[in-house]
Amino acid sequence: MKRISSLLALLALVLLMPGRMHASARPATHLDDTIIVKLPNQSTMTLFVKNKAQLREMRNYKLDSLLVLLDGYITQAEAAGKNSKSDQVTMEFYPAKDQPGKKVPEQIRITVRSQDGKTSSKTMTRTDVVMGRVFGVTVYDKQDGKDDDHVSVRISSTPDSVKQAQRKAKQEERANRAVHTNFNVDLGLNTLVNKSVAPGENELDLRPIGSRYLSLNYNYDIRVGKKGSPFHLITGPELSFNNFMLDKNYRFADDNNITRVVADTRSLEKSKLTMTTLNLPLMASLRFRGKNDRDGFHIGAGGFAGYRLGSHTKLKYEEEGRTRKDKDRGSYNLSDFQYGLQGTIGIRGLDLFVKYNLNDTFKDNRGPQAQTLSFGVSLLN
Numbered sequence: 363m364k365r366i367s368s369l370l371a372l373l374a375l376v377l378l379m380p381g382r383m384h385a386s387a388r389p390a391t392h393l394d395d396t397i398i399v400k401l402p403n404q405s406t407m408t409l410f411v412k413n414k415a416q417l418r419e420m421r422n423y424k425l426d427s428l429l430v431l432l433d434g435y436i437t438q439a440e441a442a443g444k445n446s447k448s449d450q451v452t453m454e455f456y457p458a459k460d461q462p463g464k465k466v467p468e469q470i471r472i473t474v475r476s477q478d479g480k481t482s483s484k485t486m487t488r489t490d491v492v493m494g495r496v497f498g499v500t501v502y503d504k505q506d507g508k509d510d511d512h513v514s515v516r517i518s519s520t521p522d523s524v525k526q527a528q529r530k531a532k533q534e535e536r537a538n539r540a541v542h543t544n545f546n547v548d549l550g551l552n553t554l555v556n557k558s559v560a561p562g563e564n565e566l567d568l569r570p571i572g573s574r575y576l577s578l579n580y581n582y583d584i585r586v587g588k589k590g591s592p593f594h595l596i597t598g599p600e601l602s603f604n605n606f607m608l609d610k611n612y613r614f615a616d617d618n619n620i621t622r623v624v625a626d627t628r629s630l631e632k633s634k635l636t637m638t639t640l641n642l643p644l645m646a647s648l649r650f651r652g653k654n655d656r657d658g659f660h661i662g663a664g665g666f667a668g669y670r671l672g673s674h675t676k677l678k679y680e681e682e683g684r685t686r687k688d689k690d691r692g693s694y695n696l697s698d699f700q701y702g703l704q705g706t707i708g709i710r711g712l713d714l715f716v717k718y719n720l721n722d723t724f725k726d727n728r729g730p731q732a733q734t735l736s737f738g739v740s741l742l743n
Contacts, residue, residue, distance in 0.1 A: 431457055431470065435470055435472055439472040442474075452471065452474075453473075454470070456469055539585075541583065541584050543581070543583070544581045545579065546581065547576070547577070547741045548575065548576070548600075548736075548741075549574075549740075550574070550736055551571070551573055551574060551736070551737060552573040552604050553568060553734075553736075554566060554568060554723065555735050557730065558731040558732070564625065565623070566608075567609040567610070568607060568609060569608070572605070572607030573634075575604055575737075578601045579598065579599075579601075581598035583595075584597070592648050592651075593646070593648060596644070596662060596664070598642075600642070600666070600668075601639075601641075602638070603636060603638055604636065604736065605635075605636050606634060606636075606723075607632065607633065608633045608635075611626055611629065611633075612624065612626065613633040613675065613677060614675050616695070619695070619728065620695070620728055621695040621724055621730070628681065629679060631679055633676075633678075634676050635673065635694060635696075636675075636676065637670060637672075637673045638671045638673065641667065641700065643665070643666040643704060644665060645663060645706070647661065648662070652709075652710065657710050660707070660709070663705040664705075666700075666702060666704055666717070667701045668699070668700040668701070669699060672691065673691070673694055674689055674690060675688075675692075675694065676689050695725045695728035696725070702717060702734075708740070713739065714739055715737065715739070716735070716736070716737040717735070718733070718735050719734040720733070
């Protein structure tokens with residue numbers, strides 16, 4: 363029972379007498395303060411804490427409830443250790459489930475270890491008690507007249523019960539807010555649809571993988587209706603980058619203020635036209651909650667409008683044994699104003715998007731006739 367007496371005395375000291383403990387010098391390898399306490403039965407208790415507030419946090423639990431719980435649990439663990447052939451026995455208890463509504467730890471884990479591999483012998487044994495991530499106690503038995511009994515204590519910066527309450531409060535606060543902000547990245551591919559070229563002009567064929575789409579989105583998620591309503595409105599600025607990479611050995615060229623697709627005499631490794639736009643979407647979305655109140659299935663549709671901020675072409679080729687990259691900035695007769703339709707669908711953390719530009723990619727009679735279609739996945743949502 364020495365182990366029980368040491369543990370009970372320890373808890374009483376931690377909960378009731380933090381101001382009377384003597385602090386020793388701080389170890390060079392530990393960032394916490396070290397407190398050494400001599401117990402009446404010649405045991406030594408060692409505590410590692412950051413400040414006195416950590417000791418006071420243990421007052422969230424009632425001392426008598428903890429003592430009764432630990433007394434019974436340690437007795438069960440010791441009995442199991444004596445009947446076990448192993449040098450270590452670990453038992454887990456869940457008092458919060460057994461006593462709902464009471465201020466008790468969510469989990470208590472007790473490990474009984476034998477220092478010489480024989481748990482049932484009279485030599486020194488070690489008992490570890492961990493109450494969730496809140497509070498840890500290690501007790502070494504003083505047996506066979508050995509003067510090496512001591513107790514060490516570990517206290518986290520915030521008890522589990524407090525952390526859980528804080529998380530729950532934040533979740534409730536977020537659920538009660540009508541407007542949330544989200545940042546996500548759309549990553550996908552571009553293609554050109556409804557293409558039409560004048561007689562004698564080269565076809566506007568794109569490399570599927572090289573024609574990539576990237577969008578950085580800062581969205582406002584506005585709930586419509588009372589708490590729990592699945593209907594939301596989504597809006598917010600989006601910075602998008604459309605890349606159109608030509609296939610074969612073609613490039614975009616500005617010929618007398620008309621953008622054409624022309625064949626190049628060099629062997630091109632890369633030939634693309636990039637357009638940067640700033641968009642503002644407005645979408646209606648239905649979001650349904652899944653199990654454990656997590657995000658479930660969601661779907662949305664709406665439109666967007668935007669303005670072209672800049673554009674350029676980029677060529678990559680080999681010349682005289684050296685890799686050259688030519689970059690030419692210009693409008694290339696791309697449409698300045700952008701508008702179209704977009705939609706999303708997903709479940710949990712997986713979101714798919716599609717965007718269809720209703721406007722022509724190039725200005726009327728200034729370039730090939732085509733419309734942009736972008737699709738892919740949303741990341742970091």
